[in-house]
Amino acid sequence: MTIIFQPILHHTLVYIDNLLLFSGTPDEHHKFLQQFFQIIQEYGIMISDKKSTITTTFVDFLGMKIQDGHYQPGPHIAQELLHFFESNFTKKQVQQFLGIINYIRDFLPHVNHHTSKLSALLKKNPPSWLEIHSDAVKQLKQIAHNPPPLKLITDGKQILQIDASDESWGAILLEECNGKETFIAYASGQFPDTQKHYHTIYKEILAVKTSIKKFEFHLIGHRFLIRLDNSAFPNILNFK
Incomplete structure (x- = not known):
């Protein structure tokens, strides 16, 4: 299914036989709908009228409520x-x-x-x-x-905020638009026993590495800011 919808994949979410087509404006949406119907006609794909919703600002997709740019x-x-x-x-x-x-x-x-x-x-x-x-x-x-809704990522500045303690680490992916920061996703984990004796700065480096891997889907191809509360971290990056 992913290969079939490759021409509009940047505006389509595909999960098995579930499809979500999204866009920024009504005109843009109409354009992608035309492409969508051309594709399903070409490949002989049948869609259910009862299970389909067209041009809506709210959708329940795979157990997630999506509305107004949040889910x-x-x-x-x-x-x-x-x-x-x-x-x-x-x-x-x-x-x-x-x-x-x-x-x-x-x-x-x-x-x-x-x-x-x-x-x-x-x-x-x-x-x-x-x-x-x-x-x-x-x-x-x-x-x-009642977890707070998260923002669907757009073209704003992405910020990866990291925190590490003796046994665990936490990360928040944020997006800054018009001077306002909104939450995109959270991540957290435990350090294995072999790493719990590491110095805090090395734990934060591990947390950064793991968080980037976790949020790779959002971060790949984009410049982003890493935010830490450890002033020594930039010096390590400049170390030769």
Whole structure:
């Protein structure tokens, strides 16, 4: 499907047999719709009238609500989390719970701080269920209940904001338009045991590298600003 819609791929999202066509103006949208219908006619692709919506400012696509240049998870995702009790998960329940959280992790800052406690229960010799695990479930339910919408990326200045601590790191991808910064996505992770003894500056370098890889889809082909609270970082870049 991706190959078929290559001529309009810069204005089309393709996921299996789900298609989302988007544009900036009505005239531009009409142009891409004409190309779209030419392509499906050429390849004999049938579309369902009942499942199709044309020229709308709001759409529910793959469980995400998209409107006015922003998107956020539908309320059904938070409802799924409420089905889980907050104690004594089985291994399968831990996997299911984390699977739902991972689907919306781009909306949740420092989510790994909580998920790492539950991920420990999936190891070969897991610890017993403790209060910290119940607290992690409660916190994740709370922050996932009504996550703020994220902005769809445009042509503004992109900023990658990084923070690293002793055991974990966090990143925010922002976009600056007309002097205003808006959130594009969040990322976070834990440092493995072999890296926890590293100096803070090296941890921030690792966080930068991992974050760029995480947001590669947004950053590739663009100049962007890396924002850190460590004044020594620029000196390392200039080191010869």
